Amino acid sequence: MCISNSPILMSASDPHRRICALVVDDEAPARARLCDLLGQHNVIDRIDEAANGVEAIEIIRNSPPDIVFLDVRMPVIDGFGVIDAIGSDAMPLTIFVTAYDQYALQAFDANAVDYLVKPFTDARFAETISRVISRTSDATKHLHPDTDQHERLASLLRMIKADDGQAEYLSRFAIKSGEVTKFVATEDIDWIQAAGVYVNIYSKGQEYLFRSSLTAVLEKLDPGQFCRIHRSAIINLSSIAELGRRSHGEFDVTLVDGTQLIMSRTYKAEFERTIGQSL
Secondary structure (H helix, E strand, O other): EEEOOOOHOOOOHHHOOOOOEEOOOOOOHHHHHHHHHHOOOOOOEEEEEEEEHHHHHHHHOOOOOOOOOOEOOOOOOHHHHHHHHHHHHOOOEEEEEOOOOOOHHHHHHHOOEEEEEOOHHHHHHHHHHHHHHHHOOOOOOOOOOOOHHHHHHHHOOOOOHHHOOOOOOOOOOOOEEEEEEEEEEEEEEEEEEEEEEEEEEEEEEEEEEOOOOOHHHEEEEEEEEEEEOOOEEEEEHHHEEEEEOOHHHHHEEOOOOOOOOEOOOOOOOOHHHHOOOOO
């Protein structure tokens, strides 16, 4: 669904360029409220809606908005899964929409461009719009958050869940292939690669296709055993044979089976925290 404000609502003397927004939420009432609030601001030119992560990915790729109001918790593909599919460096300015409590908000406050907590007040929404207008008041066509922003946020949320005793780490993956379901023990997994709305799981020389976002998979894995080393790769620490330093803070990662991967600079600090040592 797309809603457009009439251009006559924008004063010719208004210094702000008009903004296109995307509202992503699996709950229709929640989308309707956000769209209604956005429609009250003359700076908003167009409002698109997505009822799930798949629709959001399609809209962002084909008709990129300036800002995205992104629900964190959605079935199949959640908010972080959307970012996985698009890529951090290609995501528009993002405002997370969440039902997390105040403890979790400490993570959002430190790392997100902004957040809205359900249920939020009109005044809180007005603060968000003010921040958006401030960020888009120059001539920049597209403004993006830090490239590692959502990964750091996801990592913090995983730690929060662990602190609250809510973490439930998988001991095996049940992977359907036609009429057969295969079980892959997590301890036997060497690494996992993002593949759109799926991931490729590599275990003992075999490759398995599993429907999930990379971030959603990572949330189910023991953070003491598995670590993200790239936007598109999670690795089992036990599968690493050696690391080789590259330029610009990156590392070559060689697995025991000879597989060659790259650790990007973005994930170096998280890897160091996981192993408890500096590289």
